[in-house]
Amino acid sequence: MENQPITILLVDDETDILEFLGYNLEREGYRVLKAKNGKKALKLAVEHKPQLIILDVMMPVMDGMETCLEIRKIPELEGTLIAFLTARGEDYSQIAGFEAGADDYIAKPIKPKVFISRVQAILRRYKAAPENVNIVATKNFTIDKDRYVVVKNNVEITLARKEFELLLYLVSQINRVVRREEIFVHVWGEDVVVGDRTIDVHIRRIREKLDTDCIRTIKGVGYKFEEV
Numbered sequence: 001m002e003n004q005p006i007t008i009l010l011v012d013d014e015t016d017i018l019e020f021l022g023y024n025l026e027r028e029g030y031r032v033l034k035a036k037n038g039k040k041a042l043k044l045a046v047e048h049k050p051q052l053i054i055l056d057v058m059m060p061v062m063d064g065m066e067t068c069l070e071i072r073k074i075p076e077l078e079g080t081l082i083a084f085l086t087a088r089g090e091d092y093s094q095i096a097g098f099e100a101g102a103d104d105y106i107a108k109p110i111k112p113k114v115f116i117s118r119v120q121a122i123l124r125r126y127k128a129a130p131e132n133v134n135i136v137a138t139k140n141f142t143i144d145k146d147r148y149v150v151v152k153n154n155v156e157i158t159l160a161r162k163e164f165e166l167l168l169y170l171v172s173q174i175n176r177v178v179r180r181e182e183i184f185v186h187v188w189g190e191d192v193v194v195g196d197r198t199i200d201v202h203i204r205r206i207r208e209k210l211d212t213d214c215i216r217t218i219k220g221v222g223y224k225f226e227e228v
Contacts (some may be wrong), residue, residue: 005031006123007048011041011067012056012085021054024112025119038062042070045077052123054106057086057097065100072101078148078158083122085110098201101160121189136171139227140212143168150210157209162187166202170215170225179222199223 008025012018013036022032033048035041038055039062045053053071055064062070064084071077084097087108097105106118134145141152148164150157159167166187170178183199203215203223216224 005029006052007031007033007050008119009033009035009041009044009048009050009053011035011038011053011059011064013037013059014056017056017085021110021115024116028116028119030119038064038067038070041067042074045071045080046074049076050080052081052083052119054083054085054119055102057084065097068097068100068102072158072160075158079161081122081161083118098162098198099205103160103162124189136168138171138174138214140214141210143171152210152212159206159209160202163202163206163209166199167206167210167215170223174225174227177218177222177224183222 008030010018010021010025010032011034012021015036018034018036022034025032033044033050035044037059041053041055042062044050055067057064059067064086068082068084071080071082081104082102084102084105085108086097086105104118104122106115136143136145141150141157143150143164145168148159148161150159150164150167166183169183169186180199188198203217207213207215214225214227216226218224
């Protein structure tokens with residue numbers, strides 16, 4: 001990423017928004033791809049493997065939620081960050097978006113400086129991704145930090161990026177109660193504002209995907225990873 005432009009895929013059915021956002025991103029040195037619907041976005045994503053995809057929610061042919069779900073099924077795109085671009089209410093945009101596998105959201109209307117700042121904050125997570133093979137073993141599964149997959153009973157389980165990072169952080173703090181505020185800082189970062197239910201949504205999805213009760217909810221405090 002240091003020697004070539006970061007690629008960002010913009011997906012919105014409004015030409016004016018695509019041009020506006022694309023212009024501001026290109027001014028910052030990003031390589032920008034554009035699509036007006038989810039079907040076209042999937043094709044471009046597979047061909048170019050962008051570091052970040054910014055998806056509008058309401059689109060013809062294939063909406064943002066469906067597109068996000070389809071992207072998360074593609075192994076070669078499991079490290080790609082996804083942010084929703086939406087004017088919907090905060091609770092809906094966050095919960096529904098995170099349910100679909102998104103990493104973040106950007107609210108409309110958009111001011112150029114705020115938009116670029118949000119994009120830079122999101123991309124800092126991509127740059128911070130581990131580059132060397134590193135396996136973390138627990139009693140019930142192993143975590144491959146290099147490939148961003150969890151292996152349980154010889155089956156590879158793919159988590160959304162933030163689900164993976166949340167699980168990894170909880171495992172690194174095994175048998176210790178981790179406060180919600182601490183999780184927000186270590187997994188989402190201090191410059192990212194997310195709703196109170198964000199962690200709950202991610203924890204529930206991790207439990208479902210891994211079919212595990214290793215993550216205990218400490219009511220009113222946070223969570224604890226225990227080997228059972």
